[in-house]
Amino acid sequence: MADEDILQALKAFLDRDYPAERRRAALQAQGEDRQLFEEAVEQGWFALVAPEAEDGLGLHPATLVPMFQLFGQRLVTGPLLEQILLPGLLLRTTCTDGARTRLAATLTGRRRVAVLDPGVTLDWRAANGSLTLRSGTLVGSVDLVRFGAVSDLFVAIIDGAPDGAAAVLVIDRAQPGLTVTGHRSTDPGASYARVVLDGVAVGPGDIVARGEDAVALVAALRSWQRVLVAAELSGIARHVLDLSVGFAKQREQFGRPIGGFQAVKHIAASAAQRVIMLESLVAATAADSATLPPKSFDLAALTLKAAAAEVGRSACEDALQIHGGIGFTYEHELHWYYKRALSLRTWYGDEREAATEVGRRKVCHGMPVSLTDGRHHRSPRKAS
Amino acid sequence: MAHITDLDAYRRQIRAWLAQATVPEVPLDLEGRFTVLRAWQKTLYEAGFVGISWSKAVGGQGLTPLHQLVFSEELARAGAPQPIGLIGVDVVGKSIETYGREWQREQLLPRLLSGDDIWCQGFSEPESGSDLASLRTRARIEGDEFVINGQKVWTSWAHKAQWCALLARTDADAPKHRGISYILVDMSTPGVTARPLVQMTGDDEFCEVFFEDVRVPVGNLVGKLHEGWAIAQDTLSHERGSYTLRRRVEYEVAVEEAVRDLRDHVDETGTEPSDWVLEQLGRSYTAVRSLEALTRRTIERQLAGDIPSPLDSVDKLSLNEVEQLVYTSITNVLGPFRLAADGVAFGLDGPRWVKDHYYSRAASIYGGTSQIQKNIIGERLLGLPRG
Numbered sequence: 001m002a003d004e005d006i007l008q009a010l011k012a013f014l015d016r017d018y019p020a021e022r023r024r025a026a027l028q029a030q031g032e033d034r035q036l037f038e039e040a041v042e043q044g045w046f047a048l049v050a051p052e053a054e055d056g057l058g059l060h061p062a063t064l065v066p067m068f069q070l071f072g073q074r075l076v077t078g079p080l081l082e083q084i085l086l087p088g089l090l091l092r093t094t095c096t097d098g099a100r101t102r103l104a105a106t107l108t109g110r111r112r113v114a115v116l117d118p119g120v121t122l123d124w125r126a127a128n129g130s131l132t133l134r135s136g137t138l139v140g141s142v143d144l145v146r147f148g149a150v151s152d153l154f155v156a157i158i159d160g161a162p163d164g165a166a167a168v169l170v171i172d173r174a175q176p177g178l179t180v181t182g183h184r185s186t187d188p189g190a191s192y193a194r195v196v197l198d199g200v201a202v203g204p205g206d207i208v209a210r211g212e213d214a215v216a217l218v219a220a221l222r223s224w225q226r227v228l229v230a231a232e233l234s235g236i237a238r239h240v241l242d243l244s245v246g247f248a249k250q251r252e253q254f255g256r257p258i259g260g261f262q263a264v265k266h267i268a269a270s271a272a273q274r275v276i277m278l279e280s281l282v283a284a285t286a287a288d289s290a291t292l293p294p295k296s297f298d299l300a301a302l303t304l305k306a307a308a309a310e311v312g313r314s315a316c317e318d319a320l321q322i323h324g325g326i327g328f329t330y331e332h333e334l335h336w337y338y339k340r341a342l343s344l345r346t347w348y349g350d351e352r353e354a355a356t357e358v359g360r361r362k363v364c365h366g367m368p369v370s371l372t373d374g375r376h377h378r379s380p381r382k383a384s
Numbered sequence: 385m386a387h388i389t390d391l392d393a394y395r396r397q398i399r400a401w402l403a404q405a406t407v408p409e410v411p412l413d414l415e416g417r418f419t420v421l422r423a424w425q426k427t428l429y430e431a432g433f434v435g436i437s438w439s440k441a442v443g444g445q446g447l448t449p450l451h452q453l454v455f456s457e458e459l460a461r462a463g464a465p466q467p468i469g470l471i472g473v474d475v476v477g478k479s480i481e482t483y484g485r486e487w488q489r490e491q492l493l494p495r496l497l498s499g500d501d502i503w504c505q506g507f508s509e510p511e512s513g514s515d516l517a518s519l520r521t522r523a524r525i526e527g528d529e530f531v532i533n534g535q536k537v538w539t540s541w542a543h544k545a546q547w548c549a550l551l552a553r554t555d556a557d558a559p560k561h562r563g564i565s566y567i568l569v570d571m572s573t574p575g576v577t578a579r580p581l582v583q584m585t586g587d588d589e590f591c592e593v594f595f596e597d598v599r600v601p602v603g604n605l606v607g608k609l610h611e612g613w614a615i616a617q618d619t620l621s622h623e624r625g626s627y628t629l630r631r632r633v634e635y636e637v638a639v640e641e642a643v644r645d646l647r648d649h650v651d652e653t654g655t656e657p658s659d660w661v662l663e664q665l666g667r668s669y670t671a672v673r674s675l676e677a678l679t680r681r682t683i684e685r686q687l688a689g690d691i692p693s694p695l696d697s698v699d700k701l702s703l704n705e706v707e708q709l710v711y712t713s714i715t716n717v718l719g720p721f722r723l724a725a726d727g728v729a730f731g732l733d734g735p736r737w738v739k740d741h742y743y744s745r746a747a748s749i750y751g752g753t754s755q756i757q758k759n760i761i762g763e764r765l766l767g768l769p770r771g
Binding site: 285 | 659663670676705
């Protein structure tokens with residue numbers, strides 16, 4: 001199935017079977033929609049990037065980018081990253097049978113997976129906990145686990161503890177020593193939980209990857225989540241821009257549509273410029289993802305997340321301003337988009353964290369200089 | 385559309401040529417810069433690298449905008465400067481190629497590309513800036529000549545130019561957009577005076593230009609009489625689109641230079657810059673990556689012939705946002721060390737960045753201010769009502 005067919009099928013499904021009432025119901029239940037989950041299984045969403053050996057379609061994760069843009073535009077919520085992206089990526093590594101079987105169960109919706117990654121935030125990482133694997137025992141906690149309370153399988157990311165190498169593991173929720181405590185969530189599209197691992201026994205069958213393989217896998221997991229969250233943000237930004245333009249054409253004050261006033265028009269035009277530039281960057285990153293070396297892709301993903309966090313937030317705030325009072329109420333859908341944008345903005349780095357990390361990787365980590373290796377030069381200039 | 389391997393081969397060809405070429409050192413002072421870059425344009429032209437996407441009939445290479453972009457990238461990679469005559473090559477020349485008469489295309493364009501003739505763009509006037517169509521420079525017909533009177537301003541390189549693409553009012557009674565003609569003026573014609581203006585950067589790159597009973601053959605008209613406004617739109621579209629393509633490569637080079645200087649500084653001192661400094665670099669890098677992504681669409685539009693378009697204004701607005709963000713961020717890193725011209729903060733070359741920062745303030749003014757671009761985006765792209 002070509003990528004365009006997948007997207008068209010998704011559009012047709014959402015048009016037909018996902019009306020505003022269902023979307024609102026999910027938004028009032030932290031993205032829980034059992035029916036959508038089952039429909040997603042039927043439609044094969046969870047199998048798209050899984051390897052063919054696991055009855056997946058084996059598609060490149062870039063296929064998911066326009067899908068996540070559409071999820072953002074239509075404000076489809078739920079464990080989309082967790083079920084659509086993660087198992088597929090994990091199953092591409094040669095993991096042990098025990099791990100593989102459990103991950104494969106997520107593809108058919110029999111299990112629900114969440115990630116224990118202290119690195120979902122950069123600046124608040126210390127506050128988000130840490131995980132340590134010591135002689136077969138997993139110790140630590142992660143404070144922000146998306147859909148942690150409603151999942152029965154956890155992917156634990158240990159990205160280089162002081163005493164040991166990196167590892168990616170799968171842990172059953174039922175394991176002794178593991179406790180899950182739900183948070184009150186301000187995100188209408190996702191619940192969050194704190195997961196504590198108080199000496200959870202880890203066997204060889206729990207291991208997805210170790211050492212260098214795990215380092216590469218963790219980088220890929222984080223980068224692809226950044227790219228898809230950014231895609232979702234760009235969809236949100238596009239939708240709230242379209243809403244604003246439509247509203248500014250209809251809403252009249254002083255006897256004419258408010259979109260005719262430059263004060264309003266310029267807010268919309270400036271937002272359009274940022275949204276179009278973001279959409280271009282989303283498309284470019286997806287297009288380049290197949291050929292970029294891993295380190296360059298990681299940098300591209302961080303860069304995209306920095307751009308999307310900024311534009312996602314600011315486009316929603318511009319839309320709120322253009323809509324005036326109505327946008328501040330539950331009478332209008334705008335607030336849901338804004339709340340989603342604010343939560344996606346922080347996930348795997350907001351614009352400031354992501355930009356700082358981009359700067360660090362450029363300046364401190366010896367990334368290759370991409371364009372200049374020659375002389376300093378001055379260029380002819382123009383004005384007029 | 386050019387095949388990708390074709391472009392790869394072209395890139396290798398350019399690299400090989402640049403490797404053996406004598407790339408000039410460019411002096412900081414304007415006179416020196418002009419002389420060196422004009423000679424450099426001639427060298428590039430003779431090697432087939434000016435007018436890459438122009439037709440062969442007018443001295444170009446008949447290749448695609450993608451080839452042009454590959455060349456701009458390789459030029460930047462080699463640390464080599466752009467040619468001097470960009471107003472001709474990137475802005476007015478393309479309109480002459482499309483709308484010009486046979487003699488104009490045949491006689492003027494090859495010299496425009498080679499740098500033998502430098503061009504300027506006589507659009508803005510003291511009383512007609514953003515409201516360009518209100519321009520008052522008059523051209524009346526006497527026999528087989530236009531007689532031109534009026535004044536232009538912000539005219540880059542007018543004091544160095546041999547030719548000017550001039551907008552003049554030829555019908556004072558028609559509605560303002562319908563009485564304008566697009567006329568090519570030889571700058572050596574009696575009655576033309578260019579007076580340089582010193583810009584914030586200290587350079588006197590642009591001028592005010594006075595026209596007093598300047599007599600120009602009617603054959604210098606481009607397109608039809610009174611129908612110059614559409615051609616002016618075409619020229620502005622090039623200024624907003626093609627120019628953005630070329631400039632974005634320069635911003636990338638600038639960010640990479642700042643990165644390299646900071647990295648050298650880290651290597652020498654063994655200390656990492658603060659998170660705030662890294663953030664400034666990261667934001668600059670993010671901005672240039674975003675602009676690069678946007679210009680991929682510009683090229684697609686150019687290849688599809690979708691110009692002029694209100695998306696040109698998205699390009700121009702993006703260009704000025706990115707340019708100002710980049711140079712503001714990098715000079716922010718200098719902090720108070722921007723004040724001591726030879727002071728070095730984090731290994732950054734202070735005077736260079738300060739000058740570029742000054743220059744960046746022009747980006748939201750030339751080629752249509754950012755407010756004009758927002759009007760165009762709001763009305764023609766988003767379909768909002770006119771005010």
